[in-house]
Structures are given as C-alpha cells and as structure tokens.
Amino acid sequence: MTDATHDTTARGKPGPMLAADGTPLKRSLARALRMQKIRALLLIAPLLLFVLVTFIAPIADMLFRSVENDIVANTLPDTVEELASWDGASGETPSEAVYQALYFDLFIAAEAKEHTKLGTRLNYEQTGISSLFRSTGRNLDDLGKDYQKTLKKIDKSWDDGAFWYALMSGEGGEEVLESHRLQYMQLIGQSPRSIISRFWCVIRGIFYKACPTALEDIDLNFTPSAEAAQMLPATVAAYSDFAVFTVLADGDVVAEEDPWEAVYAAFAQDLNAPGTVEKIQSYSGPGQAELLAVTENLADLPAPDFKTTFLDIDKDWGKIENWQTIKIYSPKYTSGYFLNSVDLMKTPEGIDARPENQRIYLKLFKRTLFMSLVITGSCILLGYPVAWILANLPARKANLLMILVLLPFWTSLLVRTSAWKIMLQQQGVINDTLVWLGLVADGNRLVMINNQFGTIVAMTHILLPFMILPMYSVMQTIPPTYLRAAKSLGATNWTAFWRVYFPQTVPGIGAGSILVFILSIGYYITPEIVGGTTGTFISNRIAYHISSSLNWGLAAALGTILLGVVLLLYWAYDRIVGIDNVKLG
Amino acid sequence: MSDIVLTDTFKKPLGFHVAVAAAAGAFAGIFVGAAQGSSLLGIVVGALLLGALSFLAIEVLGRSAEKAVRWGILALFALGGFLFGGLPGLVMGLLFGWFFGWFIYWIGFNRYRAKLVPYLTSGQVLWYYAFRVICGAIFVFLITPILVVMPLSFNAQDFFTFTPEMLRFDPAGYSLKHYRDFFTNSDWQQALKNSVLIAPVATLLSVGFGTLAAIGLSQPHVPFRRAIMAILISPMIVPLIISAAGMYFFYSRIGLQGTYIGVVLAHAALGIPFVIITVTATLVGFDNSLTRAAANMGADPVTTFFRVQMPLILPGVISGALFAFITSFDEVVVVLFVGSAGQKTLPWQMFIGLREQISPTILAVATILVVISIGLLTVVEMLRRRSERLRGMSPG
Known part of the structure; x- marks a missing residue:
C-alpha cells in the first residue's frame, strides 16, 4: 500500500493502486470477492442439489404430468397416424385403414395387457370406452385363427414356428425390427436409457444392486429379411411385433414359438394386396414352395375386413363419439386435465362445459376457498384478543400463558385431530356434557362432526397458534404510550383502539392471515378425518385421484392449480412481510 | 405478583353486592338446575342462596371474619354437592365453594378495582374483566382438546367418552390397558420402530446439509441469494398434499417409492427449511471478527469452525434439528404416499386408526x-434462552 502511494506521488500522475503483492488493488479485491462467492456457493451447493433432486424434481414431474398424455400415441401409434386424416366432424366412421392399424396396435397392446390402461385413461373422458377396450382385447384372436386353419390345411408347415422363423429371417431388416422394438418400449412406458440414467445405474450397481439390462440392449436373435419385408410388409411388421414381445416380455426364443394370430391376418392381407402374387412367383428363398402353394389357393384366403371384425366384436366401434375421443386425446400433450379441473371438456367443436351432474371441481375449489376464509376469519377473531393480552401482560405471566399457545403448536397434528374427533362425536365429550347439563335432549344430540362445522372448528384450533405468534410479535413492538397519548387527547377507548392501535397491528394480522390461509387451503389430514363429505377440501380430491381412481393426470392438474394459488399468496406474503421474517416459536 | 393498590378498597353498597352475587348464583343455578332436572328452580335457589350469603358475609360478619366465612362457604357447597351428586358432586361443590367464597369478598369490598387506575368508569372496569374472561375462554379452547385426551386414555372401557365410573373416580373405571395394547400390539410396535428409524436419519441429513448451507x-x-433461499424454503410453503403427490409420481419413476430411502429423503427435504431458518437466524447475531481472530491466531478453517463457530451456533442447530425431527416424526401425508406398508410410521398407524377401525x-x-x-x-425454550445469553441479548 505504502509503495503504491509512493509510486503515484513520485510519478506525479495517478496510477492504479497496487496491493501488497504488486497486483492492482481493484483486481486483487475482485479476486477476493470471487473467492468468497465461490466458497459460499460451495457450501450451499450440496443442499441445493439435494433439494433439487428430492423436492423440486418431484414438483416439476407433477407439473409435467398435468399436461402429459402420451398413452394414446404410445399404445396405438399407427392408429393415431391414420386417424390424423379423418375428419371427426364429418359424421362418418373412420376408413378401413384406421381399423386395420387399430387391429395390429391393439393386438400387441392386448398381449402386453396395456390396452386396459388406455381404456381406463379414455374412460375418464368418455364412459364406456374402458369396457369396449377390455372386451375387444379378448376377442382379437378370432380373425387370425380362421386364416391359420385354412393355411394349415394347405400346408402343415404354416402351423410351425420354426418354418415361420426361417421364412421371416434373413438380413437387412434391422430397421423394421428396431422401430417395432421402440414401439413396444413406448407401449410399456419405457424409453431408451439416457446417459444420466446409465450413470445412475452405475452408481446403483456399486451401492445397491445392478439395474436389469436395458430393453434396447437385449439381443433378439432375429433379423427380418429385407426381401421378405419387401414382399410381405404387413406380415413382417406383425412378426417383428411378435418377435420383440416374445424375447422382451416372455424371455423366449423367437424360432421356437408359434406366431400370433395377428401374423396370419397380416399374411392374408398381404396376399390380397396387388402385386404380391407376382413378387412371390419371382421369389427364391426359404419357404418358396409353401408360398407358391398358398398363391394357388388364394380363393380360400379373402382379404380380412377389419372394420366388420371390430363391429362384430363390439358395435360401439361404430360410434363416432368413441373415435372422436380417441382423436381428441391422441396428441402427446393435452390441456384436457386442466379443462377437466375447471369443469370444462374438449369436444370436436371446441371447449364446452361439462354436463351439470359432473361439475364438481369448481364447487370444490369455491368451498376450499370459502372454508379457508372462514377459518382465517375465526383465527383472527380468536387470535387477536389472545395476542393482545400476551403482549400487554407482564413478561412472567405472558410467558406462562404463552405455554398454552405453544403446547398445541408443538403437539402432533394427529393428536389434536383425534382429540377433536372424540370431542365432537355424537357420543363424544361435548355432546355428553351438553346432555348432562340438560341443554340438549339425549335423543337429538348435535351433529358436529363429518360436516363443515367439524372441519372449521378443528382447523381453527390447529392453525390458531400460526395466527397468534405473528400478531404477538407485531403487538410487542407497539409502545403502550401511543394509546395513552390518544386517550389523553380526548379519544374514547374505541377511537383510541380503532384509530391508533389497530392500524399498527395490521401487518401482524396480514402476516398471520396469509400464513393461516396458505396452510389451510392445502390441508388434507384434518378434513379427511373430521370433514365427512361436505367438509372436504380440494386436497382430499387430489389424494382420491392418486390413490383410488388412479387418474394421476387430473390429480396433477388439480395440484398445479392449487400450487399456483399458494405461490401467488406466498408472493404476496413475501411482498408484505418478507421471507426472512418467518420466525418459529 | 405486585401488591400495589391503585384504588382504595371499601365496602360496596348493600344493593350492589347482593345483586351481583345473586346474578352469579342464578347463572350457575341454570346449569346445576338443568343437570338436576329443573333450570328454573336452579335459578331461583342459586340467586337466593348467593344473595343471602353475600348479605351475611359482607353486612353481618364483615371483613374481620373473612377467613372463617370462606371456609364455611366451602364446606357448605362441598356438603351440598356431596348430598346431591356423590363424589363428583363433592369435587364440583369444592370448586364452586372456593370460587363463590372468593367472589363475594372480591365484589363486596371493591377489590376488583384494586389493581386498576381510579378514574376508570364502571363500564370500562366491566369491559376489562369481560375481556379477560373472553381470553380465558380462548385459552380453554386451545388447551382443552389436549387435556381431554389424557384422562380418556386411562379409560377401562373402549369408549371415547367419560364413563360414569370415571366420573365417580371409581378405580375400576381406570386402567392402563390401552398403554399395554400399544406396547404389545405388533402393528403399533412396528410403527414405532419405523418412526424411530426414519426420523433421526432424516434429521441428520437435513441438519448436515442445512447447517453448511446456512453458513454459506x-x-x-x-x-442469487433470494432465488436460492426461495428454493430451499419451498418445501415448507408448498402444501403437503402437493409435495406428496409430486414425490409419489417422481419416486415411483426412479424406483424409490415404497422404500426406506425414499421416505427418509422425502422427510429430510421437508425438514430442511426449518434448519435453514433457525440456523440463519442464529448466524445473524454472529460476530465474524471471532473467526478472523481465530484465523489470526493460527487456526485453520476446520478448527475455527469446530472450536469457535460451532459452539456459538449450536443452540440454533439443535433447535433446527428438533424442528426437523418433529416434522418427520409427525409427518403423515407424504409417508402415506411415498411409503408402503413396510414403512408404516406412528402417525400413519394413528391415521388409519382414526379413519377405519377406531x-x-x-x-x-x-x-x-x-x-x-x-x-x-x-x-x-431452554436453548433459545441460552442462545440469547451467549449472544449477549437479554433473556426474553
């Protein structure tokens, strides 16, 4: 430092100030600051990473699930593609091509038992679809079986898995096979492992146990022949589905298994396609003789009529509404869950209100807001006098009374809820006391539980400390001399309170109210136990959709809306009070 | 308790104290009468009895015989209660007798003004006491549920209300069988074991990470201080049902749903905000020149941390740990979704008990x-006081 000052004076012009080691002071300071910042961040980093993984990622996952809708596209990939050209408003059922795609999509889905999941999903939007998918899944075999019998009559080897394997395999058809493997993985809800999950698997392998081999890494021991694929495209596609499923799901060897009925149906379709016969006649490879024998008996193998097949299985496949539902919910992302959570729905004509008897969520949101407001209001009413008396009593007495506030605060939530349950019951303590006092006849005891009253009383009690504590800390800072000054200037008791004292306590009321409101709006346990059917909140509905109805998308959408409301309130809380002022006890 | 008398005590006029005592008696009479069958009779008897007692005590016997009179009233009420209602009646009688004995003299000799400034009007005095009664009622509301649970847990019957035997203080009405059930039933023991297993590990995680981050x-x-703070505090703000839903979705994706590790991680995340808040609050008063002084004397950062900084912020760390522990120990929503039957904790078992087989x-x-x-x-509370003493603040 001294050297630096000496330098500048000696040269007579201002140069950069230098630190002890000769670097300019500015740079030296910046480096020290940077080091400090890095050290602070290094201290924070582990926790930040921990919270990001254990908490923020789950919340993000929930937000994602509220719009995610890839089950339709994953289960019926080709059908969705074909449906794109169908006009839902035309009043006609889709073309034969759609039914054909549906047959093959649904066949592998039914084998993997995934079609019922799709049925359940679509059933949220259109009742009846679930049973439609289930019954169809059972009856898809019939179509192929007929062809199988006919082919067997022509030549025994058509009934032999090894023969089919020889006919289908060759080289050059990897692309077809891999695309079907990918489709199957999407069907069962798996995607190829990313670098991150491969890394995670390595870690898991070290500490816990190794991950099972990724589906995309399993060797299928089968390569479709490009020649066969060119000659019999549908058959090779169906056989690839069969091969992928045989290895990945059943763990069997493709060559030893007899192909699915769907392969026979595809074969019949290929045979009747224009140009196939010519291609077979110029084909020379395994199964050449058998193929030629089939071409001679083509009359016994008419082209399959997929549409009629479906209509025979269930006439609901001719209903436009079902196809409209499938088409509306075929994109990978949907606003459908959000519309559902505000009692709207998607129709081919656009967004429309739900039928009267299905509108429950807006009512539930309104009830949640209303009851949270009532609870907040009663907490203010009950908390204000208590906070006032705690702030104005001598310290020793106030500390003693504070225990009465803090003890419930520290007591387990379930203890308090169970206490209210046994107190409010019809055979509970309060009713018994009232009956004993003769205020209520034994025959008509008060119904105080399993309704809104029970929820409001129990939650007011549970959340009251959260109102009292912030109010108390604000009131403690108000000098009592202000009130005395107001009174000595001629104000009445009421005026002095209302014009002088009360305005100063508003920050405390605001802080407590927002805190109580935020807490009550997302409460689950207490309404679940004492709320019955009329006293439940939106959170109970979310829990119901997660654990009972399994409509996770709707649960996620409802949760996202609730989260939005809470974050908005929290933002307001931050503006009014500041996060740093959150105090405990 | 200060004994300063702000306003003189003097004998109130006859009409005032007899009327007030009679009104109080009538009010108590409503309930006693209703319990015995006729509230009207209760009102009349209560009013007459208290009016007469007040007259006798204040006008005839006066201040000199106060002690004897109060014992007399106590005995009278106790006897009356015992004759009417046996043992519980005796207890009620004792309470009433003690209260009215005090009340009559409190009213009769203007003692209720003793601690108030003399210029208050009657209305203001009335409001002063009415306000206290209201506050008392709210405190009763706060504490009753907890007080009711305790005696009921010794119930010999499987009822959730006081049985006649309990009210008669009959030893046969009380038993420890519910406690015995808790300590022998395998469901409850498993739940207790899980709770004791999960909470400390979760606490350890949140305190370890949380203290470091709070220092940072x-x-x-x-x-990005505000943004980081917002992220770290968020588990406290987001409603539990939403955290539970998100964790359920995400943890089942990565195979942690239904495992101990999953539940521990979830609970640790929920406990972190409490640790952050308490430890940063302790660090606000921390004098940084202490660490510089330690470094100056040749201590390396690790020694400085453990020998200088840690002892000073320890109270904050421990109370943060207690908050984190109780959060995990009390938590039911998240464990309900993230855990499976194998991770059933104590609150979970209670929740099932309350919802299904009570x-x-x-x-x-x-x-x-x-x-x-x-x-x-x-x-x-002890830690808070210690922390304030250590930081040179006056104990609250």
Whole structure:
C-alpha cells in the first residue's frame, strides 16, 4: 500500500493502486470477492442439489404430468397416424385403414395387457370406452385363427414356428425390427436409457444392486429379411411385433414359438394386396414352395375386413363419439386435465362445459376457498384478543400463558385431530356434557362432526397458534404510550383502539392471515378425518385421484392449480412481510 | 405478583353486592338446575342462596371474619354437592365453594378495582374483566382438546367418552390397558420402530446439509441469494398434499417409492427449511471478527469452525434439528404416499386408526406424544434462552 502511494506521488500522475503483492488493488479485491462467492456457493451447493433432486424434481414431474398424455400415441401409434386424416366432424366412421392399424396396435397392446390402461385413461373422458377396450382385447384372436386353419390345411408347415422363423429371417431388416422394438418400449412406458440414467445405474450397481439390462440392449436373435419385408410388409411388421414381445416380455426364443394370430391376418392381407402374387412367383428363398402353394389357393384366403371384425366384436366401434375421443386425446400433450379441473371438456367443436351432474371441481375449489376464509376469519377473531393480552401482560405471566399457545403448536397434528374427533362425536365429550347439563335432549344430540362445522372448528384450533405468534410479535413492538397519548387527547377507548392501535397491528394480522390461509387451503389430514363429505377440501380430491381412481393426470392438474394459488399468496406474503421474517416459536 | 393498590378498597353498597352475587348464583343455578332436572328452580335457589350469603358475609360478619366465612362457604357447597351428586358432586361443590367464597369478598369490598387506575368508569372496569374472561375462554379452547385426551386414555372401557365410573373416580373405571395394547400390539410396535428409524436419519441429513448451507447463505456476498433461499424454503410453503403427490409420481419413476430411502429423503427435504431458518437466524447475531481472530491466531478453517463457530451456533442447530425431527416424526401425508406398508410410521398407524377401525389405543399414543412434545418444547425454550445469553441479548 505504502509503495503504491509512493509510486503515484513520485510519478506525479495517478496510477492504479497496487496491493501488497504488486497486483492492482481493484483486481486483487475482485479476486477476493470471487473467492468468497465461490466458497459460499460451495457450501450451499450440496443442499441445493439435494433439494433439487428430492423436492423440486418431484414438483416439476407433477407439473409435467398435468399436461402429459402420451398413452394414446404410445399404445396405438399407427392408429393415431391414420386417424390424423379423418375428419371427426364429418359424421362418418373412420376408413378401413384406421381399423386395420387399430387391429395390429391393439393386438400387441392386448398381449402386453396395456390396452386396459388406455381404456381406463379414455374412460375418464368418455364412459364406456374402458369396457369396449377390455372386451375387444379378448376377442382379437378370432380373425387370425380362421386364416391359420385354412393355411394349415394347405400346408402343415404354416402351423410351425420354426418354418415361420426361417421364412421371416434373413438380413437387412434391422430397421423394421428396431422401430417395432421402440414401439413396444413406448407401449410399456419405457424409453431408451439416457446417459444420466446409465450413470445412475452405475452408481446403483456399486451401492445397491445392478439395474436389469436395458430393453434396447437385449439381443433378439432375429433379423427380418429385407426381401421378405419387401414382399410381405404387413406380415413382417406383425412378426417383428411378435418377435420383440416374445424375447422382451416372455424371455423366449423367437424360432421356437408359434406366431400370433395377428401374423396370419397380416399374411392374408398381404396376399390380397396387388402385386404380391407376382413378387412371390419371382421369389427364391426359404419357404418358396409353401408360398407358391398358398398363391394357388388364394380363393380360400379373402382379404380380412377389419372394420366388420371390430363391429362384430363390439358395435360401439361404430360410434363416432368413441373415435372422436380417441382423436381428441391422441396428441402427446393435452390441456384436457386442466379443462377437466375447471369443469370444462374438449369436444370436436371446441371447449364446452361439462354436463351439470359432473361439475364438481369448481364447487370444490369455491368451498376450499370459502372454508379457508372462514377459518382465517375465526383465527383472527380468536387470535387477536389472545395476542393482545400476551403482549400487554407482564413478561412472567405472558410467558406462562404463552405455554398454552405453544403446547398445541408443538403437539402432533394427529393428536389434536383425534382429540377433536372424540370431542365432537355424537357420543363424544361435548355432546355428553351438553346432555348432562340438560341443554340438549339425549335423543337429538348435535351433529358436529363429518360436516363443515367439524372441519372449521378443528382447523381453527390447529392453525390458531400460526395466527397468534405473528400478531404477538407485531403487538410487542407497539409502545403502550401511543394509546395513552390518544386517550389523553380526548379519544374514547374505541377511537383510541380503532384509530391508533389497530392500524399498527395490521401487518401482524396480514402476516398471520396469509400464513393461516396458505396452510389451510392445502390441508388434507384434518378434513379427511373430521370433514365427512361436505367438509372436504380440494386436497382430499387430489389424494382420491392418486390413490383410488388412479387418474394421476387430473390429480396433477388439480395440484398445479392449487400450487399456483399458494405461490401467488406466498408472493404476496413475501411482498408484505418478507421471507426472512418467518420466525418459529 | 405486585401488591400495589391503585384504588382504595371499601365496602360496596348493600344493593350492589347482593345483586351481583345473586346474578352469579342464578347463572350457575341454570346449569346445576338443568343437570338436576329443573333450570328454573336452579335459578331461583342459586340467586337466593348467593344473595343471602353475600348479605351475611359482607353486612353481618364483615371483613374481620373473612377467613372463617370462606371456609364455611366451602364446606357448605362441598356438603351440598356431596348430598346431591356423590363424589363428583363433592369435587364440583369444592370448586364452586372456593370460587363463590372468593367472589363475594372480591365484589363486596371493591377489590376488583384494586389493581386498576381510579378514574376508570364502571363500564370500562366491566369491559376489562369481560375481556379477560373472553381470553380465558380462548385459552380453554386451545388447551382443552389436549387435556381431554389424557384422562380418556386411562379409560377401562373402549369408549371415547367419560364413563360414569370415571366420573365417580371409581378405580375400576381406570386402567392402563390401552398403554399395554400399544406396547404389545405388533402393528403399533412396528410403527414405532419405523418412526424411530426414519426420523433421526432424516434429521441428520437435513441438519448436515442445512447447517453448511446456512453458513454459506450468511456470507456477505452470495450470488442469487433470494432465488436460492426461495428454493430451499419451498418445501415448507408448498402444501403437503402437493409435495406428496409430486414425490409419489417422481419416486415411483426412479424406483424409490415404497422404500426406506425414499421416505427418509422425502422427510429430510421437508425438514430442511426449518434448519435453514433457525440456523440463519442464529448466524445473524454472529460476530465474524471471532473467526478472523481465530484465523489470526493460527487456526485453520476446520478448527475455527469446530472450536469457535460451532459452539456459538449450536443452540440454533439443535433447535433446527428438533424442528426437523418433529416434522418427520409427525409427518403423515407424504409417508402415506411415498411409503408402503413396510414403512408404516406412528402417525400413519394413528391415521388409519382414526379413519377405519377406531381404537382407544390412539389416545394412549396421543398422550405419550403430548408428553414427548412437552419435553421437546422445554428443550427448545431452554436453548433459545441460552442462545440469547451467549449472544449477549437479554433473556426474553
């Protein structure tokens, strides 16, 4: 430092100030600051990473699930593609091509038992679809079986898995096979492992146990022949589905298994396609003789009529509404869950209100807001006098009374809820006391539980400390001399309170109210136990959709809306009070 | 308790104290009468009795015989109560007798004004006491549920209300069988074991990470301080049902749903905000020149941390740990979704008990938990005082 000052004076012009080691002071300071910042961040980093993984990622996952809708596209990939050209408003059922795609999509889905999941999903939007998918899944075999019998009559080897394997395999058809493997993985809800999950698997392998081999890494021991694929495209596609499923799901060897009925149906379709016969006649490879024998008996193998097949299985496949539902919910992302959570729905004509008897969520949101407001209001009413008396009593007495506030605060939530349950019951303590006092006849005891009253009383009690504590800390800072000054200037008791004292306590009321409101709006346990059917909140509905109805998308959408409301309130809380002022006890 | 008398005490006029006492008697008479069958009779008898007693005590016997008169009233009410209602009646009688004995003299000799400034009007005095009664009622509301649970847990019957035997203080009406059930039933023991297993590990995780981060956050130059703080505090703000839903979705994706690790991680995340808040609050008063002084004397950062900084912020760390522990120990929503039957904790078992097969063992567990929370409350309060003393603030 001294050297630096000496330098500048000696040269007579201002140069950069230098630190002890000769670097300019500015740079030296910046480096020290940077080091400090890095050290602070290094201290924070582990926790930040921990919270990001254990908490923020789950919340993000929930937000994602509220719009995610890839089950339709994953289960019926080709059908969705074909449906794109169908006009839902035309009043006609889709073309034969759609039914054909549906047959093959649904066949592998039914084998993997995934079609019922799709049925359940679509059933949220259109009742009846679930049973439609289930019954169809059972009856898809019939179509192929007929062809199988006919082919067997022509030549025994058509009934032999090894023969089919020889006919289908060759080289050059990897692309077809891999695309079907990918489709199957999407069907069962798996995607190829990313670098991150491969890394995670390595870690898991070290500490816990190794991950099972990724589906995309399993060797299928089968390569479709490009020649066969060119000659019999549908058959090779169906056989690839069969091969992928045989290895990945059943763990069997493709060559030893007899192909699915769907392969026979595809074969019949290929045979009747224009140009196939010519291609077979110029084909020379395994199964050449058998193929030629089939071409001679083509009359016994008419082209399959997929549409009629479906209509025979269930006439609901001719209903436009079902196809409209499938088409509306075929994109990978949907606003459908959000519309559902505000009692709207998607129709081919656009967004429309739900039928009267299905509108429950807006009512539930309104009830949640209303009851949270009532609870907040009663907490203010009950908390204000208590906070006032705690702030104005001598310290020793106030500390003693504070225990009465803090003890419930520290007591387990379930203890308090169970206490209210046994107190409010019809055979509970309060009713018994009232009956004993003769205020209520034994025959008509008060119904105080399993309704809104029970929820409001129990939650007011549970959340009251959260109102009292912030109010108390604000009131403690108000000098009592202000009130005395107001009174000595001629104000009445009421005026002095209302014009002088009360305005100063508003920050405390605001802080407590927002805190109580935020807490009550997302409460689950207490309404679940004492709320019955009329006293439940939106959170109970979310829990119901997660654990009972399994409509996770709707649960996620409802949760996202609730989260939005809470974050908005929290933002307001931050503006009014500041996060740093959150105090405990 | 100060004994300063602001306003002189003097004998009130006859009409005033007799009327007030009679009104109080009538009010008590409503309930006693209703319980015995006729509230009207209760009102009349109560009013006459208290009016007469007040006249006798204040006008005839006066201040000199106060002690004797109050004992007399106590005996009279106790006897009356015993004749009407046996043992519970005796207890009620004693309470009423003590209260009215005090009340008559309190009213009769203007003692209620003794601690108030003399210029208050009657209306203001009335409001002063009415306000106190209201506050008292709210305190009763706050504490009753907890007080009701405790005696009921000793119920010999499987009822959730006071049986006649209990009210008669008959030893046969009380038993420890619900406690015995808690300590022998395998479901409850498994739940207790899980709770005791999960909560400490979760606490350890949140305290370990949380303390480090709080120290980092308290440095003077932290980039993105507000954003980081918001992220770290968020588990406290997001409603539990939403955290539970998100964790359920995400943890089942990565195979942690239904495992101990999953539940521990979830609970640790929920406990972190409490640790951050308490430890940063302790660090606000921390004098940074202490660490510089330690470094100056040749201590390396690790030694400085453990020998200088840690002892000073320890109270904050421990109370943060207690908050984190109780969060995990009390938590039911998240464990309900993230855990499976193997991770059933104590609150979960209570929740099932309350929702489905309601059993009085819950009350025994509740009482045990209340006792534990009283213990924790005491510890936190002691720590708070110690922390304030250490930082040179006046004990509150």
